[in-house]
Amino acid sequence: MECWDTIADYAFRSIGYGPRLLPRTDFTLCQQFTLIGSGMIWNIYFGALALCTGFILAVAVAMGKASQNPWLRKPSELFIFIFRGSPLFIQFFFAYFFFQSLKSVSPFFGPFSSAALGALIVLFLNTAAYSAQIFYGALRSIPKGDLEAADAYGMSGLPKFRRITFPTMLRLAWPGYTNEAIFLFHATTLVFFSGFPARQQGGDALYYANYFADKTFNPFVPYPIVAFYFILLTLVVIGLFGLMNRYLNRHLPQDARKKLRIRPQIIR
Amino acid sequence: MFSFCTDPSTLDSWRWMACYLTTGKHMSLYWSFGTVLLLLAITAPVALAFGFAGATAARSRIAPLRWIGKGYTAIVRGVPDIAFFLFFVIALDQAFEYLRHKVKCPGWDQPIRQGNDFIVCAEAKLPLGNAAQWLHEVYGFSLAVLTFAIVFGAFAANVLFGAMRAVPRAQIETAEAYGLNQRQTFWRILVPQMWVYALPGLSNLWMVLIKATPLLFLLGVEDIVYWARELGGTKTPQFTDYPHVDWRMWYFLFLLIFYLGFTKLSETVLDRIMLRLTHGQATSGGEAQRKAA
Amino acid sequence: MKSILLGTVALALTSVAAFAGSHSVVRMGTEGAYPPYNFLNDDGEVDGFEREVGDEMCARAELTCEWVTNEWDSIIPNLVSGNYDTIIAGMSITDERDEVIDFTQDYFPPTASAYVAASADADLMGGVVAAQSATIQAGYVASTGAALIEFATPEETIAAVRAGEADAVLADRDYLAPLVDASGGELVFVGDPVPLGGGVGMGLRESDGEMLAKFDAAITSMKEDGTLNALLIKWFGEDTQTY
Structure with missing residues (x-):
């Protein structure tokens, strides 16, 4: 029964609700599960928001990279290269530095050096670059016939993009994009670990695991708990993306639908 | 390093810089680039071997072997690599010492876990307690390589598993028609043919591996990020001949350039390999080459 | 207390042979990023107050010592798992830590x-x-x-x-x-x-009672003849606390 009290107290500790002080002695397994689970709120927050916003930018950048116009193509290529070519670890470092110095320009930029906004922006740009590369690859493998058929029907411009190019691209890119989503969630563990400071002892799952490993001097309990939560999260992501995959391929006969195979195409 | 470096506080900025960049500590930074490259060079083939073993196991007809193969890839890939690195090295180290202990000291009557302590007999220690420091470092480095290889081996296993399935069925059937047995089909047809399908995934994995190296310091290897942080931090005149303010920005910029350059180089090389592998293959890439010729 | 003492004696007796072999080199674990306690000097070697104290202790205890650095976060897990034999890293003696490892007496007064x-x-x-x-x-x-x-x-x-x-x-x-x-x-x-904290001491595995006694004796003798005070003043200035 005690465990329920712990859950009631600490379930939302990571976002500032609950006792001010973390448990400091006599650590129970229940406390570890609760607090690390509470930290997962941050991982899901970063992952889900960066994925949604990053998606839009990724489509735009992929179109830019595939475009004939060098003024669109070159910046898109550079953007993809820089964010895919450097470790996220270093991106966080620079972003934090950069947002710090913006703060002295105007107080408006104050919130940017907090993890909730600053780290989200980095993850957003990062996932946009990785997804853009996937979408670009998919754009290039759209069957020629599909596009010719669209031309033959007299489609052009926006209708052609909306009805032919975009859905086909999405369908082709979806397995790769699923991987990107999984690895984006994994990458969120870096936020408090290297880049941004934790306030009021509210951090992500790894932050609390670190806290417990430090207090109990036993790394063999908290880190496997993090691993456990992430395996669950990964399964959920695969499930949701699998549903979307079914929807995208709904026009195909049942046995021709490619099963979603998770291949590691991108991580950082 | 240079003869004029005896009293840096009197030097002009150019000479000061020359002395500063050649201190013993900076030499360690330069060496650590070698460490990182060496680690990549060793990890890549070892991870590939793990991946190959994992993929073969996952395809096996023997159910337990298949479960091991699939379980390995699924679990390791589901966990963020940092969480893995944070406890796995110590676990691996203890596992090795435990095994050696069982073999070398059967007569040991004390418990191995005494409270929090992990105690094995002196002969089972890895490396031996009185070994030279470089042996300790080599051992630590090998553990890091092994950890990286296990993590990335799971990803490689997944790529290779997919690649083995992508080899056209007709090619396997042809081999069977020629009377090759299962083993021959596997080694003479499937394995040589799968690389072209595996390469895009593997090259991506290589890029990822490069970008995971900043996490090496978690595994106890003094890597480039470790030294960049150490060197870049504010230095007060009390503890160094070369005081400076917070210069981490510049050191990290240097690292950024290194990583971007290395990525670019890898991309170029991998593109070439892809070009060679697609030659004569029944893929769209191979078809394009055929038409161009 | 008595039982701990007896245990230590028993352990010392049984492990004395192994001790000579395995601990002919004592590995001193430190962080190397906390001046003036410990830091890496321009040559990349461990330097600072604790380096000098540690070397002096080793000399007095007639041990050969070697310095290694480790991340602060995993410094205790690596000690108990046997990757080095002591922690000498500006570590304050606290009850929490004392449950997991043993400390020598403090070589730096509670500050x-x-x-x-x-x-x-x-x-x-x-x-x-x-x-x-x-x-x-x-x-x-x-x-x-x-x-x-x-x-x-x-x-x-x-x-x-x-x-x-x-x-x-x-x-x-x-x-x-x-x-x-x-x-x-x-x-x-x-x-x-x-x-805050109860002074800085050297951390050892709880099973290493004999080595703990040696270092403890070394610290006592350094306190008695004033060597430790001289080092404290050298690294922390005239107005630091001394013994």
Whole structure:
């Protein structure tokens, strides 16, 4: 029964609700599960928001990279290269530095050096670059016939993009994009670990695991708990993306639908 | 390093810089680039071997072997690599010492876990307690390589598993028609043919591996990020001949350039390999080459 | 107490043969990033107060010592798992740590932590206070009214105060003092020092009772003949506490 009290107290500790002080002695397994689970709120927050916003930018950048116009193509290529070519670890470092110095320009930029906004922006740009590369690859493998058929029907411009190019691209890119989503969630563990400071002892799952490993001097309990939560999260992501995959391929006969195979195409 | 470096506080900025960049500590930074490259060079083939073993196991007809193969890839890939690195090295180290202990000291009557302590007999220690420091470092480095290889081996296993399935069925059937047995089909047809399908995934994995190296310091290897942080931090005149303010920005910029350059180089090389592998293959890439010729 | 003592004696008797073989080199684990206690000098070698104290202790205990560095976060797990034999890293003796490892007597007297801020009127109890994560200071700030902001390295806590991210930083006074001196008035000590921790001692595995006794004896003799005081003054200045 005690465990329920712990859950009631600490379930939302990571976002500032609950006792001010973390448990400091006599650590129970229940406390570890609760607090690390509470930290997962941050991982899901970063992952889900960066994925949604990053998606839009990724489509735009992929179109830019595939475009004939060098003024669109070159910046898109550079953007993809820089964010895919450097470790996220270093991106966080620079972003934090950069947002710090913006703060002295105007107080408006104050919130940017907090993890909730600053780290989200980095993850957003990062996932946009990785997804853009996937979408670009998919754009290039759209069957020629599909596009010719669209031309033959007299489609052009926006209708052609909306009805032919975009859905086909999405369908082709979806397995790769699923991987990107999984690895984006994994990458969120870096936020408090290297880049941004934790306030009021509210951090992500790894932050609390670190806290417990430090207090109990036993790394063999908290880190496997993090691993456990992430395996669950990964399964959920695969499930949701699998549903979307079914929807995208709904026009195909049942046995021709490619099963979603998770291949590691991108991580950082 | 240079003869004029005896009293840096009197030097002009150019000479000061020359002395500063050649201190013993900076030499360690330069060496650590070698460490990182060496680690990549060793990890890549070892991870590939793990991946190959994992993929073969996952395809096996023997159910337990298949479960091991699939379980390995699924679990390791589901966990963020940092969480893995944070406890796995110590676990691996203890596992090795435990095994050696069982073999070398059967007569040991004390418990191995005494409270929090992990105690094995002196002969089972890895490396031996009185070994030279470089042996300790080599051992630590090998553990890091092994950890990286296990993590990335799971990803490689997944790529290779997919690649083995992508080899056209007709090619396997042809081999069977020629009377090759299962083993021959596997080694003479499937394995040589799968690389072209595996390469895009593997090259991506290589890029990822490069970008995971900043996490090496978690595994106890003094890597480039470790030294960049150490060197870049504010230095007060009390503890160094070369005081400076917070210069981490510049050191990290240097690292950024290194990583971007290395990525670019890898991309170029991998593109070439892809070009060679697609030659004569029944893929769209191979078809394009055929038409161009 | 008696049973612990007996246990130690028994262990010492059984392990004396092994001791000669395995501990012919004692590996001293430190962080190398906490001047003046321990840091890497320009040649990349471990230097500082603890280096000198450690070398002197080893000489007195007639042990051959070797210095290794390890991340602060995993410094205790690596000790108990046997990757080195001692921790000599400015580690305050606390009850929590004492449950897991053993400490020698302190070789650095219990000192105060202090707040440093960019201006003298910083709000220490209601403002934002930075501390290195997983330190006793972080635990203390969390229990005051201040908003705690944690960083992985001490370096970053100072950078946060300079950048205005945090109003003040709480850390060991001896770590802050040289930084305040070198900042030319940019950073100042604020408020009263806070007594935290029980002095700094050397950490050893609980099963290494014999080595603990040797180092303890070495520290006692260094305290008696004034060597330790001389080192304290050399590294921490004239007005530091001595024995």
